Amino acid sequence: MEEKKxxxxxxxxxxxxxxxxxxxxxxxxxxxxIEGGTSILASxxxxxxxxxxxxxxxxxxxxxxxxxxxxVFHSYWAGFGCVAVLYFLIAMFIKIFKRNLERPLIxxxxxxxxxx
Numbered sequence: 458m459e460e461k462k463x464x465x466x467x468x469x470x471x472x473x474x475x476x477x478x479x480x481x482x483x484x485x486x487x488x489x490x491i492e493g494g495t496s497i498l499a500s501x502x503x504x505x506x507x508x509x510x511x512x513x514x515x516x517x518x519x520x521x522x523x524x525x526x527x528x529v530f531h532s533y534w535a536g537f538g539c540v541a542v543l544y545f546l547i548a549m550f551i552k553i554f555k556r557n558l559e560r561p562l563i564x565x566x567x568x569x570x571x572x573x
């Protein structure tokens with residue numbers, strides 16, 4: 458007599474569909490994570506470039522203002538001293554109103570992180 462090989466019972470189609478669904482869902486989550494990460498990275502890079510450009514513009518504007526005030530006062534130390542005093546006053550203003558300035562900045566960062 459011939460021995461019959463035992464074959465596993467056929468898998469119901471619902472189990473195959475569930476496996477396929479789980480695999481597709483995992484791929485979708487992976488792609489969404491990649492898309493989110495790359496958009497955040499691109500946003501950070503663009504913001505860094507803007508900040509560097511603004512800092513350089515601010516620096517050159519400060520030097521220009523210093524030289525302009527130096528010609529007005531006919532003294533380099535007076536012109537650049539006025540610029541230094543101006544920045545000192547701005548720093549004191551920011552220190553005094555720090556709490557009022559923090560909340561909007563925090564909200565901007567949160568919106569940036571969770572934007573969709």
